[in-house]
Amino acid sequence: MSFDQLAKFRRSCRQFDTSIQVSDELINKIVEAGLHAPTAKNNQGVHFVVVKDKYVKSVLAKVNSQIAEYKFDMFYGAPIVIIVMAKKGPYAVYDGSCAIENMLLSATDLGLGSCWIHRAKEEIMVPEIKQILEKYNINTSDYEGVGNVILGYPAKDRKVPEKKILPNRVTVIE
Ligand SMILES: Cc1cc2nc3c(=O)[nH]c(=O)nc-3n(C[C@H](O)[C@H](O)[C@H](O)COP(=O)(O)O)c2cc1C
Numbered sequence: 537m538s539f540d541q542l543a544k545f546r547r548s549c550r551q552f553d554t555s556i557q558v559s560d561e562l563i564n565k566i567v568e569a570g571l572h573a574p575t576a577k578n579n580q581g582v583h584f585v586v587v588k589d590k591y592v593k594s595v596l597a598k599v600n601s602q603i604a605e606y607k608f609d610m611f612y613g614a615p616i617v618i619i620v621m622a623k624k625g626p627y628a629v630y631d632g633s634c635a636i637e638n639m640l641l642s643a644t645d646l647g648l649g650s651c652w653i654h655r656a657k658e659e660i661m662v663p664e665i666k667q668i669l670e671k672y673n674i675n676t677s678d679y680e681g682v683g684n685v686i687l688g689y690p691a692k693d694r695k696v697p698e699k700k701i702l703p704n705r706v707t708v709i710e
Pocket residue numbers: 546547548549550651652653654655699
């Protein structure tokens with residue numbers, strides 16, 4: 537798929553076929569796409585936490601729902617969640633966002649479904665999550681949570697709603 541097609545083909549996926557495991561090879565490729573994203577002054581302060589563990593995923597989902605004040609699974613049962621956080625500073629959100637978009641496009645290119653899930657900023661400051669990440673030597677006080685990327689194979693009967701591009705969003709000054 538050309539980049540032009542890829543950018544248009546990428547859509548948020550919220551229905552997964554959990555009977556197919558996502559290989560480490562694909563996860564690594566997606567993380568690599570994030571690692572190669574641009575960062576301000578090439579600071580490369582973006583950190584990626586790949587969560588495969590069912591228990592940790594369930595804690596994350598619970599915490600995310602509590603923050604959102606919704607009762608459903610905010611990760612839609614996705615087999616993989618990647619928390620994207622960036623070293624605190626003026627560029628954290630911009631840097632993390634570039635990485636996330638690279639990952640969403642990479643996932644699409646590899647035939648996986650993906651979606652950006654919000655509330656990572658609050659999520660990584662919740663003591664339960666902080667403690668889990670500290671075990672992996674991540675001091676979340678040094679980071680700003682930017683987003684969670686959920687990944688998995690899209691469900692075969694997944695519905696992709698039509699996307700209308702709103703008009704008048706481009707100005708050309710000649
Ligand atoms: C900053 C940001 C936060 C988002 N947070 C969520 C979220 O918490 N849950 C969700 O289901 N989708 C979330 N999305 C996905 C958007 O809802 C989705 O991109 C939008 O509806 C357009 O659909 P598309 O991705 O299929 O083009 C988020 C997207 C962005 C860019």
